[in-house]
Amino acid sequence: MSEVEARPTNFIRQIIDTDLADGKYKTIQTRFPPEPNGYLHIGHAKSICLNFGIAQDYRGKCNLRFDDTNPTKEDVEYVDSIKRDVEWLGFHWDGEVRYSSDYFDQLYHYAIELINKGLAYVDELSADEIREYRGTLTQVGKNSPYRDRSVAENVALFNKMKNGEFAEGKACLRAKIDMASPFIVMRDPVLYRIKFASHHQTGDAWCIYPMYDFTHCISDAIENITHSLCTLEFQDNRRLYDWVLDNITITARPHQYEFSRLNLEYAITSKRKLNLLVSEKIVDGWNDPRMPTISGMRRRGYSAAAIRDFCQRIGVTKQENTVEMSTLEFCVREDLNENAPRAMAVLDPVRVVIENFSETLDEVLSMPNHPNRPELGNRNVAFTREIYIDRADFREEANKNYKRLVLGKEVRLRNAYVIRADRVEKDNQGNITTIYCTYDPTTLNKNPEDGRKIKGVIHWVSVKFALPAEIRLYDRLFNTPNPGSADDFLATINADSLIIKQGFIEPSLRDSKPEFAYQFEREGYFCLDSKYSKDDHYVFNRTVGLRDSWSE
Ligand code: ATP
Ligand code: MG
Numbered sequence: 001m002s003e004v005e006a007r008p009t010n011f012i013r014q015i016i017d018t019d020l021a022d023g024k025y026k027t028i029q030t031r032f033p034p035e036p037n038g039y040l041h042i043g044h045a046k047s048i049c050l051n052f053g054i055a056q057d058y059r060g061k062c063n064l065r066f067d068d069t070n071p072t073k074e075d076v077e078y079v080d081s082i083k084r085d086v087e088w089l090g091f092h093w094d095g096e097v098r099y100s101s102d103y104f105d106q107l108y109h110y111a112i113e114l115i116n117k118g119l120a121y122v123d124e125l126s127a128d129e130i131r132e133y134r135g136t137l138t139q140v141g142k143n144s145p146y147r148d149r150s151v152a153e154n155v156a157l158f159n160k161m162k163n164g165e166f167a168e169g170k171a172c173l174r175a176k177i178d179m180a181s182p183f184i185v186m187r188d189p190v191l192y193r194i195k196f197a198s199h200h201q202t203g204d205a206w207c208i209y210p211m212y213d214f215t216h217c218i219s220d221a222i223e224n225i226t227h228s229l230c231t232l233e234f235q236d237n238r239r240l241y242d243w244v245l246d247n248i249t250i251t252a253r254p255h256q257y258e259f260s261r262l263n264l265e266y267a268i269t270s271k272r273k274l275n276l277l278v279s280e281k282i283v284d285g286w287n288d289p290r291m292p293t294i295s296g297m298r299r300r301g302y303s304a305a306a307i308r309d310f311c312q313r314i315g316v317t318k319q320e321n322t323v324e325m326s327t328l329e330f331c332v333r334e335d336l337n338e339n340a341p342r343a344m345a346v347l348d349p350v351r352v353v354i355e356n357f358s359e360t361l362d363e364v365l366s367m368p369n370h371p372n373r374p375e376l377g378n379r380n381v382a383f384t385r386e387i388y389i390d391r392a393d394f395r396e397e398a399n400k401n402y403k404r405l406v407l408g409k410e411v412r413l414r415n416a417y418v419i420r421a422d423r424v425e426k427d428n429q430g431n432i433t434t435i436y437c438t439y440d441p442t443t444l445n446k447n448p449e450d451g452r453k454i455k456g457v458i459h460w461v462s463v464k465f466a467l468p469a470e471i472r473l474y475d476r477l478f479n480t481p482n483p484g485s486a487d488d489f490l491a492t493i494n495a496d497s498l499i500i501k502q503g504f505i506e507p508s509l510r511d512s513k514p515e516f517a518y519q520f521e522r523e524g525y526f527c528l529d530s531k532y533s534k535d536d537h538y539v540f541n542r543t544v545g546l547r548d549s550w551s552e
Pocket of ligand 2: 035
């Protein structure tokens with residue numbers, strides 16, 4: 001990434017500027033802290049661009065830290081995919097990958113410190129009782145009968161928890177704060193719970209696992225994080241973040257700042273719900289091209305640069321809002337319009353025979369790979385007597401607004417000649433099977449000499465040389481702009497979100513690679529699918545259409 005990419009400021013950068021000016025910190029240290037319980041999605045991309053972007057611009061550092069305190073939901077598959085996705089987005093974490101589980105020993109000692117200070121106790125209420133005792137927004141909580149145990153008793157009981165002498169759910173460690181606090185997170189939050197589960201990093205070393213709120217702030221402090229950025233739903237948790245750090249012996253003092261999460265129209269940005277789409281086989285894995293996951297967008301042909309551009313455009317604020325899908329697609333299209341080579345493919349083919357063209361000649365035509373970028377060079381495409389055009393590009397009759405091929409009229413073939421449709425042949429059902437045409441040999445990339453005006457241009461491929469290809473057209477995955485708020489979001493799935501066409505592609509696409517999109521002229525941007533394309537079985541994904549069809 002070049003440093004000249006203009007970075008609009010935001011409230012977090014303003015806080016950092018002030019902190020640096022005041023000498024509060026000399027260098028900036030951020031972190032991206034995913035829980036490895038699913039694949040990253042576009043919302044995470046926002047957080048990644050924010051955290052790594054700040055580190056880059058302030059010549060600071062950004063850690064990748066797996067927030068791995070919930071072994072039953074987590075997996076190394078997710079750890080690996082997250083590392084891959086962050087790197088693919090173009091970011092580099094500082095040093096080794098970190099894990100909250102690296103700090104389990106230290107966390108345990110900080111828990112003991114709180115117990116020794118009379119600030120934590122082992123509770124033996126059941127989970128249901130704890131919930132009941134907690135109270136509500138309008139009603140204060142009440143103290144657990146176990147709240148006033150002695151320090152010595154708590155130390156002994158916590159040790160018993162650690163040694164596996166309590167069954168799951170029979171005891172937990174809680175902070176002793178205030179059961180009447182207006183912030184429910186401060187009503188003696190649970191710090192440790194018992195789980196007899198193997199952990200993907202620590203194996204069976206522990207049967208007690210620290211909770212997020214206790215772990216996160218301490219991990220930040222251990223890593224000397226200066227600005228700990230998270231989404232707004234953690235606003236209340238900041239009190240607990242500060243409480244823990246204020247009550248333990250630790251030098252570094254990070255601060256938490258909240259920003260609004262990215263919500264994207266027609267998309268789900270919850271790992272739990274995305275997981276359901278995968279496990280219910282509604283989509284074809286986490287990297288299904290319709291998924292708003294980083295791996296899905298990558299397979300679909302979105303570039304990392306386009307996603308970074310999107311994250312920059314949407315900005316960082318404290319206002320909850322939902323971004324239109326067209327904003328993301330705008331960024332993808334802008335990038336591809338500039339960078340994608342052009343090619344021709346016919347998605348719904350009908351055969352055309354050019355009767356006055358040689359039966360034996362394959363005329364090699366040179367075509368520019370990009371209309372505005374001559375440095376991308378030219379390619380050779382053979383023009384032959386039989387070609388395919390798209391069914392939608394021909395009509396037996398049409399009014400003046402239809403600027404394609406009409407019976408008895410002329411049209412230009414892209415990068416080739418002008419043809420006129422003379423007659424059609426149909427099958428028993430009345431479907432056109434062949435269009436017979438004549439071409440004007442004087443019109444190769446130039447206008448007819450007698451001044452005839454040719455209005456339309458259509459694309460084509462050679463019957464003899466084109467390669468058959470399966471072309472996958474994607475639409476929004478949901479029928480409703482806010483599927484996340486639906487009672488049953490699975491009921492809002494768009495049944496037509498994937499349409500498969502059997503078409504033909506020009507032979508130069510033989511060498512195309514997954515994730516590298518082309519503009520199929522007049523059709524949109526497409527890239528080879530990494531999963532289903534095999535040898536000479538070509539499968540292309542539509543990355544995005546040529547124009548914004550969402551706001552129509
Ligand atoms: P999910 O609900 O998808 O599981 P999460 O917040 O639980 O999201 P984490 O793995 O904990 O997922 O997220 C890692 C980081 O990414 C956190 O700092 C979180 O705040 C941030 N993040 C997650 N979702 C979004 C989003 N939609 N917009 C911006 N940041 C997000
Ligand atoms: Mg989370």
